[in-house]
Amino acid sequence: MKIGFLGFGEVSSTLSAGLLSKGADVSTCVEGRSLKTKGLAKEIELNLCKSNRELAESSDILISAVTPFQAVEVAKEIGKYSKGIYIDINNISPSRAKEALSYIENGKTADASIIGSVRKNGLNVNILVSGPYAKQFAELNQYGMNINIIGNEIGQASAIKLLRSSFTKGISALLFETLYSAYKMGIDGEVLKYIAETEGEGFRESAVSRIISSAVHSKRKAEEMEEVMELISKSSDAKMSRATSEFFKQLYNEINGIEKRPENYKEIFELINKKNRKN
């Protein structure tokens, strides 16, 4: 069974190195990529194709692991050449996954999502898959992969990842808003402490990393929440995800001085951060 990777970033290089070590036949194409990427591909010693078209024509399972912005484009480009099964493993919304996979002319497709960190978990990282060819993709578990079939519909695997991450972002926004109020009243430490008592072990640590990550990644989080809202709006008013989305937009603007207000979230971020380093 020939396995091909479209794109050769962290996901592709980690998974292909793992698959090769288990004796799988793995190819990619690094034409036009940086010297560093080419060097990495040579080091791992996987087969190199001259073009994505050649890769698509020769793979039994072709895995698209490009950047979110390239996911649709690359599917469009090689859609008519893909002779085997085409798996979109990119971090995109269900509707974008459907769009990308609609270009695969033989219809042998599935939508996959990585849950957790490829860097930390390597070949064993949890991968969810849904769609007509989910089962065939899961055959790669024979090489030590950890692929879990969710259902038959394209978009389900992407939706699980998106909803999970939207819930997490919502908690961060809630926490930020709550602790900011608490801080203004001089009771931020106590509120965090008593929330931690209800929410259980480890909440305090994760709360701090959530506050930091909210501030640092506010732009990306605001963008991702736009996709979530599109998804959640299909079934409800999406009140909470809309508020989360707006919260991150405002946080980004405030941190970057675009929106200046006396209530500047920046100070709470800095203060909570400092305080918790001490404790």
Add this chain to the structure above:
Amino acid sequence: MKIGFLGFGEVSSTLSAGLLSKGADVSTCVEGRSLKTKGLAKEIELNLCKSNRELAESSDILISAVTPFQAVEVAKEIGKYSKGIYIDINNISPSRAKEALSYIENGKTADASIIGSVRKNGLNVNILVSGPYAKQFAELNQYGMNINIIGNEIGQASAIKLLRSSFTKGISALLFETLYSAYKMGIDGEVLKYIAETEGEGFRESAVSRIISSAVHSKRKAEEMEEVMELISKSSDAKMSRATSEFFKQLYNEINGIEKRPENYKEIFELINKKNRKN
């Protein structure tokens, strides 16, 4: 030291029984109350005053534990007779606590909040206190109480309780909205499972009880969120608490058929409930 309780509901009866068992001198007034309440007071064998005025005049520490609606009224009524320290332990917002305590003419006041369940924890339940006479109230710890001083300002103790419970309600709303979308896509079980993986042990169980409690207590939660919004609006846009408040209002309307829509949260409540009983 004479301790008096204004009101004789669960909080007063539990705490006074505990205090009496430790040898404290405890009084209340049950004039005009039900036979059941009078019977309970006799059973516990605490001192009975003829009126709240007499109770206020004879207590060194007077604890107001009435219903939230009576908190201001009772303070107004006995404000000029309270000769000792007056503690408001009612479940009210910081601004209502300030209002109530403003009627205590000698100014010997503090604002207290019960964190957790009096029924479960008895005399040892965690009580937060803030205000000028917080320290004097905490002297009751000699009788086995668990009173923790937060600060010198009236309202801080109430604010901690309110912010903590608003955060918890926000999580419930987020969870409900997220799982409803997931349910519509046939992936509610999976989304709950993968959120639980990030959120840690016990999340699944607490998620289910949060969904049930959201639906059952939607009206009360919507009302409580109004008070939270008032508090949080002082320091930010209160985007998340506003969304939480609106979420519970809508949930209440939908569950009670006031607002009929094809997207009825009732079904997700029933389904998740059923599913989780099986698993």
